[in-house]
Amino acid sequence: MSARRLAPLLVAVATFAIAVAGAPSDSDMYWHLASGRWMVDHREILRSDVFSSTVMGQPYSVGEWLGEIVLYLAYAWGGWIGIVLLRGVLVAIGAFFLTRAALRSGAPVLVALPLVILALVLSTIVWTDRPHLFTLALFPLMLDLLIAARAGAVRRLWLVPPVLLVWTDLHGGYALGLALVALFAIDAVARRRQPLPFVIAASLGGVATLLDPASIGLGAAAAHAAAPPRFIVEESPPDVLTPAGALFALFILGTLSVALRAGGELIDAVVIVPLLYLGLSAQRDMPYFAFAVVPYLAARTPIALPLLTAWAERIKQPRAALPGVAVGVAAMAIVALAGLPAAPDESAYPTGALAPLRQRTGAVLNEYDWGGYLIWRAPDQPVFIDGRLTPYLPQVLADWNTAIRLGPGWRDVLERYHVNTVLLRPDRPLVGALREDGWRATEGEKNWVLLSRP
């Protein structure tokens, strides 16, 4: 078997081995798990808040009910190892299809693979244990499917509606998949080459995303992309002076350089430009721009840099190289499976505060990104706020901000929500003010302080 045919599998297995090395630690993972558990226990979709003291009973939906259930079932099956394995499998699926898409143009493996690896390195910023992982797997799958269909394998387009149907309930990123199908349909219509199958696939795909009323609507997904909540780090715009941002910038600079030297086609412009905008709009979307440009760069870099390509093609592959790489990748996977993390990394959370917190009465005001952790670890103590965000918009979030930043009326907020306990990072202005006002403090090791009303 040739390196070209084996490459997707090898990249997928290697990526799996790397992806399962880290312990779960994401702050949103906990409330996704709690939501999944609630739905499995009650055998119904969670449609109103059951975790907070501030919006208890109010209707809301994050639209990822199937993703949350799958996440919880993985946990129920294998504990934290189940979560880690689910992450590894989904990331590996994404890596497999991204590599296939990059190699479809016939680019030399030595040109395509570095691009794939760089894109996967960038994608590590979203290798978090959330339903988002389903989009990380399904976006490259859809991209590869559409590139193949554009190249002539039109029958594969029948997969589009069922994939979108499932994707819609797994994660809000399905809108990206639908947009991708629509963009390929526009290209097919403009080129007048088999436009009907693409238009039908886009239309049926669009209908499929509307079938489940419990999913997040297209309007909500678009609104989220258009106005990301900037106070969440992953929703802030890319900073190219950070490692991930620099990699994203590298893809932008590379794309512009290759485009200026080697041009492109309409499909390249209609796919790359919107995803460039998306990547510029929020850090979490940077990998999708990189994924989208990898097939383009793999195809056009040989034209832009013919000397590099000639060099890559001249390199003679030793006969033992491919089996050697395969054995190495297999060994990586075995080592990774033998050392799967069996417990989450909770060093960033107020683990020591759980015991004293359980003895407190009244509402607790907590850090935003500790809310999910508290939902999972201290389920009897409703949270003030957590990473679900939407149920708290706009009033609760504004009040929370007023309180922790000592805005005008911060005392009123504490009174209005009957806050008797505060669990925050020590450097919050509110912590200093409450200490000065005589609230009793239980110190954390380094990263938290628990304050009780005197």
Place this chain on the structure above:
Amino acid sequence: MPLFAIMLGATFGALVSLQPINDSDLFWHVATGRSTLELQLARQDTFSWTIAGRPVLTDQWLGDAILAAGFALGDWRGVLAIRVIAVTLLVTVITATALAARPGRPSVAIAAALPAIALSRFAWTDRPELLGLLCFAVLVPLLRGGVRELLLTIPLLFVWAQLHGSYALGLVLVLASCAARALTERRERWRFAPIAAAAIVATLIGPSGLASWTSSGGHFLAPPRYIAEEGVPDTSTVPGLLFAITLGIVVATALLSRWSVSVRELALLIPVLFVSLTALRYTPFFAIAAVPLLAERLFDPIARWRQQRKSIVDDRVRGAFIALAVAALILAIARADGRVDESGYPRAALRAVPAGPGLLNRYEWGGWLMDAAPATPVFIDGRLFPFVPTVLDDYRAILNAHMGWEAVADRWGVRTMLVRPSDPIAIRAPDRGWRVAYADAIAVVLVR
């Protein structure tokens, strides 16, 4: 210079005269420049009580001096006149560059220049930064020219290095252009090494010497993100959105074009794009650098109907139009509001602020206080780097009422605070015994 470019420049120059004079950094630039005009280059701080007597940067001494000269000649209206002239020249140069890339196609030239004009709009402030942007606009056509034009970049860099720290980007581009030419013009590659060396030397001949590099490097490589204009381009803001659209247009144009650009063109565009991605204030650079590329490649929708006509503009008509443009600019400057717009400044609160050291003021009011209350030295102001890290950290600790803020205020001997009503310290300090000496919608004065 094409008449069309001059007229467009004058139009925008006249329009910018309507913009109020209120930039928070203007005042310290004028104060510093005034000292330079008195032949005392401000090498030590004389405006604050926290770093009084310590060395400060002199890297923008000429830019500061020009603003101070404008003020000396015509009060704040003189400063406004500098803005009007600079914007007129900026838009003229940008449009002329577009027209040179696509001669005889003013509609395409406008389309190509529009993103650059729109994005640079956010830098049309009364600061040396605007003069730096003008230098960059001049540099772009020079880098696309021959060796003679490349030589002209050396005096440009010399002047630019005295005006504003953005010269560092210009130097990088000149060096990149020399390298690209040495690669592609192999027979005459020896020419470019002395040009590159002269460009480097030109940026070092000034009162700051090597220190001017450290200032620019600090801004480019580690922009202070807590200042809005030093933040990353954010697509949910108008300038950030405009930048994203501009970048999208350039990428789409490159993808759909059949022409391959030279290595020289890449050496101009790619470094500028990276710098523009680092901070919002640098986004106009990319839009300006991309003007020739867009002008050359943008689709001309009315090309089919265009008829070749002989130009009816002779020298007399041209002279008349230019005189008209100059008259319009003079009229615009004369009719503009020549006063400082103090609607965002704490003018009324000043009567509760005592003279002498001990005042903690908001960062963005520091420069204004130098002008409005010269007897009261500031805690901090927009010069930023002399205050980093100690003074800035302590300022933020007090302003945000962080744990231990009272000890910090005691250590500095802060007696009075001039802050916004929404600042945490304005809420917290009265709880801790500070007296509210004055309060309105803009400012609160707190006295110990």
